[in-house]
Amino acid sequence: MSFVAKRSLALVNIARPFSSRFYTTEAASGNLLNRLKDDRKTYMRSKQQPDLNVVKSVISEYTYYIKSPNAPTNHSEDAMVLSVLQKSIKKRQDSIAQYTAGGRPELAANEQQELVVLQRYLPEQMGAAEIEEKVRELVEQVGATSMKDMGKVMKAWTVDPAAADRKLVSDAVKKALS
Known part of the structure; x- marks a missing residue:
């Protein structure tokens, strides 16, 4: 076995306990987060770039949110993901209003597409x-x-x-x- 092969095998064995810890405990606890992560994989495979960017941004914002010092500790994971989703939706709605008022319909259309993707993850809205x-x-x-x-x-x-x-x-x- 070559030096490179031995070295890469050693790195895989070192990384395995850490990666299994992250994927088993974190992903198994939340339904909505799992759905976002599964959709991220699907969008990566099918090369749906706009949808992928939105889902990746939500996952990233969620990660920053849970690591922030003022993150709530008594809420469920789904509640925190929904909170991040709602903040993202609010940002998109504000951007649409500003782009429309500023005469930039092409940017407003992009934000509208992202808004549609985000709204797929919200529960059914009350009328x-x-x-x-x-x-x-x-x-x-x-x-x-x-x-x-x-x-x-x-x-x-x-x-x-x-x-x-x-x-x-x-x-x-x-x-x-x-």
Whole structure:
């Protein structure tokens, strides 16, 4: 066996315990993160560059998010991935608005394509009518009567933020209390 072959075999044996640790514990614990990683592999194989770039950026942002000192420790992995997804979606929506206002429709179209890719990973969104109905029920449960009670209603809202945009919920609460 040549020196190069022995050296590469030794490197593989050294790296094996570390790589198996990362792939077995981290990937097995979260459903949404696994889906992102599987899609990354699929997009790499099929050379779908725009979709691949979006998925890689979300995985990268998630990695930075969990390593940051102010990352929540009591949330599930899926909740943290959804938080990163929502931040990415918000960035894309802001960029679309700015590019459109600045007269750059080609850049707005690129951001719109990325937004569509990101929205594939969100759970099914609640409609405006469904949100208003739940808010009305919640206002009755809490006993809210005026805009001063808006904080109570918002605090009592328990629906997953990924399923119902907080801005829509806030607007529905304002409408119900006014």
